[in-house]
Amino acid sequence: MNISLKDEAIFIADSHFNQKNQELLHLLKRVENKGLNISQLFLMGDIFDFLSCECKYFIKQNEEVINLLNKLSDNLEIVYLEGNHDFNLQKLFPNIKVINRNNQPYFIKMQEEKVGLSHGDNFINWQYELFCKIIRNSIFLKFMNFIDINFFISKQLEKALLNKNICHNISDFEKLVEKRVKNYDSDVIIEGHYHQGKTFVFGNQKYINVSSLCCQKDYLRFKENKFFIEKLKD
Template sequence: MSHNIELKEGAFVVSDAHYSHIRPEFLDFLKAIHAKQLQPTQLILMGDIFDTLFGNVPYTQEVNSQAVSILNEISQTIEVIYLEGNHDFNLKKVFPKVKVFGIKEQPLKVEYGSKKVLLAHGDIESPLFYNIYTSIVRNPFVISVLNILDSISRHLIINRLDEYLSKKDDCKEFRGFREFIEKRLDNKYQCNYFIEGHFHQNKMLELEDFRYINLAAFACNQRYFIVKSFKDVELLEENIFSIQDDTVRRY
């Protein structure tokens, strides 16, 4: 299905921020955009932006309310594209002005000049058991049961999940990554670029049919990317977001 989305020069691309009260940096990043200290032409969020944000579980919206609110305000003035991940899904009602794409709508085809670009969070083309798991956790009945149990337990389930996820190492190296990607994606897609997150590797690979880009996780040193001119074969420029003495800095 075509959505007629154009990738814009100067767009910010962010993946795997895993935002929570333990990792607050993404909130500062959103505040900088909202205050126009950073001025993207478009904001593309590649999934797992929140560590736990489930559309049918109100408590997850409550604990992330400040970031959700600011992102909704940003979407009033610039185009925001959100590819759901495995930590954040069923979000179309949470972000009414954001163009939200679930896992079944990925990879998302966008055009950039004469280039065809495919975007995905990164959990497509996964093993059978993983696909079964993702279908179960996104199921409205399962989510409603989780919501009831979490409410009864005074949010013990979600809080324990947050605590567990906060201890994961999001910056570890994936050994044998090229071989894994070649087996998983090669000869399956027609495009110039295939961009995804999920694996947090910050690597670009020249495959037989396209240039593959795996994004760094924002959770690792606050890395994000800016779309360059479509004439630049590297396409994305890596940046690091930081605030020093109340001043927003890019590296």
């Protein structure tokens, strides 16, 4: 554990930034203009609706946010946990600590407690693990980029993502979480991915699911040794 959680840190999850979901850009501009006081920024995955360093179309589409994050990283500690929509990112964010899926959970220190961070799409099944390895393969992505004539494939993917409904309630979410916490050797577990924004306690472990920035319009703040939800301001 080489990172300690600082007072006034914030956690952003599942902003799915695209032409439709602009909340992330709004929040980052507030940080840039000193309108939001933060000490650390934890990006919990699926920050972009789609992004990888191999996909030229989506790099261009997300250029403003990529540049803004890199600018902020000059003076702000940023930790980016890759999700299932954003991966192979380190080349795009040279000053940001990027945690790929294979290195999640990523553990940080909170005073005397241990905090485990993951996007949340791990510990599922072997079929999904295989899919994740294929879709993140750099050779495969470069090949797809090569055959993406006039960005036909990328534009079809973008259209599908724009039309997808990602805001929903999981009725049995507590049962799902109870199984997930068994994979963590930590006092606190923080995940994104599920877009639920709920907290549970199981024995000595506290589980926090960070809200989706584009669905619930909020994020998680750590202040005075407590976690609480903070609404995105206009």
